Amino acid sequence: MRAYLTKSLLLLGAVAVAAGAAAALGSDGLGRGGGEPVAAALPDGDAPLQGVRGTTGSPGTSRAIPALQGASRPAGKVGQVGQAGQTWQAGLAGRTGPGGQAGQAGHSASAVYARGAIALSPPSPAAAPRRELVFRLRWGSGPEELGYRTPEEAAPEGPMSFALGPSGSIWVLDQVNFRVQVVEQGRVARSVPLPNDSYQDIAVDGRGRLAVLDRLALRHVAWLEGAGQAWRFAGIEGPGMPEGGGATALFLETDGAWLEWSHQHLVRVTDARGLPDLARPQRWGRMTPDGQRLVRAARAGSHGAILLARDSRAARAGVEVLARPSFGRPLTYLTALCTGGAGRVLLGAHLIEHGSAAPFPVIAEEAWALVLGPVGQEEHRVKLPVSQSPATPFQGIRMAPDGAIYHLLYEDRGASLWRVRP
Amino acid sequence: MTRLTLRPLGFVTAFAASLLALGLGAEAALAAPPAMTREQIIDRAVYGVGYSYWWGHGCWRTDGQSLGSCSGSCPSCTHTGSYGADCSGYVAKAWQVPSEIALTTDSHPYSTYNFRWESTWWSQVGWGDAKKADAFVYRNSANTGGHIILYESGDPWGSIWAYEAKGCSYGIVHNLKQLGSTYVALRRDNLTEAPVNGNLLGVIFEDLGVGVADMSVRLPGAQVECAGQGTTTAGSPDGDWSFSLPPGSYTVTASAAGYLPGSRTCQVLSGQDNWCSIGLFAECAPDCSGRECGLDPVCGQPCGTCAQGEVCTPAGSCEQLTGCALDCTGRDCGPDPVCGETCGVCPPQLWCNAAGNCEAMTIEDAKIYGYVVAAPEGATGDLSGYPVVPGALVSLDGVPMRESDHFGYWELIVAPGAYQLRAEASGYDPGETQCSVVAQGFTECIIPVYTSGTEPPDPDPPDPPDQGPGALRSGCACGAGSAGGALGGLLLIGMLCWLFVRARARERRSI
Numbered sequence: 001m002r003a004y005l006t007k008s009l010l011l012l013g014a015v016a017v018a019a020g021a022a023a024a025l026g027s028d029g030l031g032r033g034g035g036e037p038v039a040a041a042l043p044d045g046d047a048p049l050q051g052v053r054g055t056t057g058s059p060g061t062s063r064a065i066p067a068l069q070g071a072s073r074p075a076g077k078v079g080q081v082g083q084a085g086q087t088w089q090a091g092l093a094g095r096t097g098p099g100g101q102a103g104q105a106g107h108s109a110s111a112v113y114a115r116g117a118i119a120l121s122p123p124s125p126a127a128a129p130r131r132e133l134v135f136r137l138r139w140g141s142g143p144e145e146l147g148y149r150t151p152e153e154a155a156p157e158g159p160m161s162f163a164l165g166p167s168g169s170i171w172v173l174d175q176v177n178f179r180v181q182v183v184e185q186g187r188v189a190r191s192v193p194l195p196n197d198s199y200q201d202i203a204v205d206g207r208g209r210l211a212v213l214d215r216l217a218l219r220h221v222a223w224l225e226g227a228g229q230a231w232r233f234a235g236i237e238g239p240g241m242p243e244g245g246g247a248t249a250l251f252l253e254t255d256g257a258w259l260e261w262s263h264q265h266l267v268r269v270t271d272a273r274g275l276p277d278l279a280r281p282q283r284w285g286r287m288t289p290d291g292q293r294l295v296r297a298a299r300a301g302s303h304g305a306i307l308l309a310r311d312s313r314a315a316r317a318g319v320e321v322l323a324r325p326s327f328g329r330p331l332t333y334l335t336a337l338c339t340g341g342a343g344r345v346l347l348g349a350h351l352i353e354h355g356s357a358a359p360f361p362v363i364a365e366e367a368w369a370l371v372l373g374p375v376g377q378e379e380h381r382v383k384l385p386v387s388q389s390p391a392t393p394f395q396g397i398r399m400a401p402d403g404a405i406y407h408l409l410y411e412d413r414g415a416s417l418w419r420v421r422p
Numbered sequence: 423m424t425r426l427t428l429r430p431l432g433f434v435t436a437f438a439a440s441l442l443a444l445g446l447g448a449e450a451a452l453a454a455p456p457a458m459t460r461e462q463i464i465d466r467a468v469y470g471v472g473y474s475y476w477w478g479h480g481c482w483r484t485d486g487q488s489l490g491s492c493s494g495s496c497p498s499c500t501h502t503g504s505y506g507a508d509c510s511g512y513v514a515k516a517w518q519v520p521s522e523i524a525l526t527t528d529s530h531p532y533s534t535y536n537f538r539w540e541s542t543w544w545s546q547v548g549w550g551d552a553k554k555a556d557a558f559v560y561r562n563s564a565n566t567g568g569h570i571i572l573y574e575s576g577d578p579w580g581s582i583w584a585y586e587a588k589g590c591s592y593g594i595v596h597n598l599k600q601l602g603s604t605y606v607a608l609r610r611d612n613l614t615e616a617p618v619n620g621n622l623l624g625v626i627f628e629d630l631g632v633g634v635a636d637m638s639v640r641l642p643g644a645q646v647e648c649a650g651q652g653t654t655t656a657g658s659p660d661g662d663w664s665f666s667l668p669p670g671s672y673t674v675t676a677s678a679a680g681y682l683p684g685s686r687t688c689q690v691l692s693g694q695d696n697w698c699s700i701g702l703f704a705e706c707a708p709d710c711s712g713r714e715c716g717l718d719p720v721c722g723q724p725c726g727t728c729a730q731g732e733v734c735t736p737a738g739s740c741e742q743l744t745g746c747a748l749d750c751t752g753r754d755c756g757p758d759p760v761c762g763e764t765c766g767v768c769p770p771q772l773w774c775n776a777a778g779n780c781e782a783m784t785i786e787d788a789k790i791y792g793y794v795v796a797a798p799e800g801a802t803g804d805l806s807g808y809p810v811v812p813g814a815l816v817s818l819d820g821v822p823m824r825e826s827d828h829f830g831y832w833e834l835i836v837a838p839g840a841y842q843l844r845a846e847a848s849g850y851d852p853g854e855t856q857c858s859v860v861a862q863g864f865t866e867c868i869i870p871v872y873t874s875g876t877e878p879p880d881p882d883p884p885d886p887p888d889q890g891p892g893a894l895r896s897g898c899a900c901g902a903g904s905a906g907g908a909l910g911g912l913l914l915i916g917m918l919c920w921l922f923v924r925a926r927a928r929e930r931r932s933i
Binding site: 149154155245246248282283297332333352362390392 | 496547597
């Protein structure tokens with residue numbers, strides 16, 4: 001019986017996907033996998049982004065899964081089936097938010113219902129996500145430039161990461177030029193010299209404290225308390241971090257600097273002053289800003305991902321499946337997992353579809369950012385432009401507390417940073 | 423020193439390199455790369471980690487000495503020392519192409535141009551088919567830049583654990599990274615795929631009574647022993663462990679202070695992650711208070727034995743048995759082979775096997791157990807206060823499985839799932855209930871039979887009707903009705919029933 005119900009739901013989902021596919025493709029008008037022409041075609045000002053909200057076409061559907069423990073599961077309903085020619089939002093919902101609705105202001109979608117229901121509803125008439133250019137800097141080593149290298153017989157690299165600083169500043173890790181470029185109002189306002197050119201991640205906080213991670217050469221976190229202060233260094237390898245090359249993210253919190261191991265647990269490597277933390281406490285996943293939950297993500301199957309959450313305060317808390325978003329193409333790797341205000345979680349996904357026979361040509365390549373609400377419901381699904389550079393940033397996507405998505409893009413002649421307001 | 427460096431720096435040099443490669447191919451055809459396993463390639467690569475980046479070279483040692491150093495921006499960089507490699511020299515040496523060569527002998531037979539655009543000793547494979555010791559290479563269209571890495575494995579995000587000579591500032595490293603679609607995947611020729619290890623891995627957790635359905639309490643620091651293979655310690659904070667093993671069957675035993683040891687036998691398939699998580703029950707203090715016999719209900723430890731001719735009640739008291747000489751020798755539970763009376767009841771987390779001993783459930787099994795009680799028509803809610811009914815036939819999803827014992831008790835080992843349970847007993851109307859159970863879990867189900875008519879039966883009959891001494895009471899009855907008779911028949915029926923239940927459980931698992 002259970003299997004029958006599951007099959008039925010999948011069938012309904014497939015119908016929804018099929019119904020939405022034509023409209024979604026029609027509205028996108030995408031060429032090679034929707035890959036937006038990079039750089040040359042991008043205007044410097046505002047430009048509409050090819051974004052969809054939970055569209056059921058090429059990007060697939062998102063399924064919020066019931067929590068394993070403690071979920072509220074009031075009786076649900078099945079939304080009405082749409083008409084031809086409309087773009088539909090579909091979700092296999094699992095947990096309800098307050099009132100059993102998505103519960104996000106300005107968002108009319110009713111994708112979240114009780115366990116097992118497929119909800120279909122027309123998208124909100126609200127405007128599509130807008131993309132704004134925050135800055136564009138040319139490649140080079142000058143004051144207003146960013147370093148980029150594609151050496152012969154070595155790894156190509158550009159600015160490996162960036163951080164959102166106080167007062168709207170953007171801190172770009174320009175490690176190729178041994179510096180951090182602090183960008184304000186679209187211009188480089190100042191630079192912070194770095195001790196080496198092998199740093200791969202950066203974090204700043206509201207007090208202007210800066211931390212950078214070198215996971216391969218020096219294998220330390222370098223910590224700068226403020227302008228005019230000396231760097232402090234803390235080795236990163238030890239309990240919870242067996243080798244520096246496995247570090248996948250740096251977080252700067254009030255109690256010190258935390259590193260993530262292989263997109264799994266975190267370990268604190270410095271105390272609040274940037275000195276080595278001998279205790280090296282660990283936590284299960286990335287912390288939400290309110291300190292309530294820890295989250296992790298992973299690929300699940302060839303076309304999907306899974307988002308897990310756990311109560312941060314209970315020692316014996318169970319792990320709940322927050323969402324299982326799926327995509328219309330193979331998910332090659334996840335690119336981001338950010339937690340923001342109002343319990344939002346951003347998940348970045350990079351999709352590459354190859355031909356099935358040699359020389360295995362790239363049929364399509366897409367980058368997506370999914371914004372999920374506090375109970376795993378998909379709020380937005382935004383398509384991002386794909387860089388054609390052989391270099392890949394260590395952290396190329398961030399989310400601001402207000403939910404805005406920042407995306408670092410390598411272009412032919414330089415790097416640009418874009419802000420997407422869903 | 424053997425140096426066959428092809429380093430095209432532009433179109434013209436690329437053309438020249440191709441011509442050179444033709445000559446090299448003729449030479450290399452005489453010295454084909456040796457047959458290697460993927461593990462042998464990675465073993466060679468591991469030795470290189472920590473050595474310096476050395477543009478146009480490829481050699482390192484196995485003792486981690488004389489790492490060398492690199493400064494500046496390559497190719498105009500400065501290298502000191504006698505060991506190191508650039509990315510293509512590193513992969514060629516790990517791959518042992520075009521021919522077998524010592525790690526310490528400097529060589530640089532191919533550039534990324536050769537790896538990307540030729541297929542001398544390798545061929546392109548699909549991204550999704552890349553396996554350990556395959557490579558990913560890119561070469562830019564201007565033919566001025568290229569990079570190649572060795573693939574080891576993936577991580578939860580799909581990032582790549584890679585070995586690479588990354589650059590002058592980094593040297594040769596092992597790290598997680600993500601690649602753009604400009605890279606293509608390559609596989610070396612002459613790989614021997616036999617036998618590739620698989621990963622046997624899992625977590626150690628406290629079994630909270632529901633098996634793997636709740637693994638939230640992890641036990642980092644637990645000792646994990648794979649019989650005949652070695653011992654490791656469950657990691658922190660997830661209690662995770664792993665062994666890399668040739669394909670086969672392995673028994674893994676976990677132990678931790680304050681917990682009872684637990685074991686599982688799991689299969690390892692080549693080149694795969696094979697999960698084998700183990701749940702441990704917290705050590706418990708036996709509670710024999712108020713009991714003179716049977717097993718304590720907490721830990722399953724013996725509380726004593728009854729005298730000859732007595733039977734142990736589920737409450738742990740000895741009760742006189744008339745007409746049959748009970749023999750529970752070597753048995754802790756289930757029916758005795760002489761009288762068919764119960765020898766005891768296992769604690770909920772264990773089940774009673776055919777030999778009459780309590781046994782831990784496997785991870786695929788679950789236990790449903792309980793009592794048949796005589797309830798008034800229409801009774802709902804908690805039925806545990808009603809008198810028990812011995813000799814009632816218990817059916818599972820319409821299939822008769824066994825009779826309740828002298829104390830109305832019965833238990834079944836089943837596959838995890840939901841079941842319809844029915845009890846029938848002479849003089850009562852049949853009753854039903856639904857119960858579900860998760861893997862390695864246990865669920866108590868009270869099945870009612872209903873008093874009918876104007877003459878309710880004796881709520882606590884001393885003996886079930888139509889069953890004299892020697893009748894089967896606590897054993898299994900695969901067919902309807904009871905089985906009486908000789909000891910051999912009892913044993914045969916009990917064994918057949920046990921096999922039936924196990925087979926049914928397996929059948930359910932396979933659905």
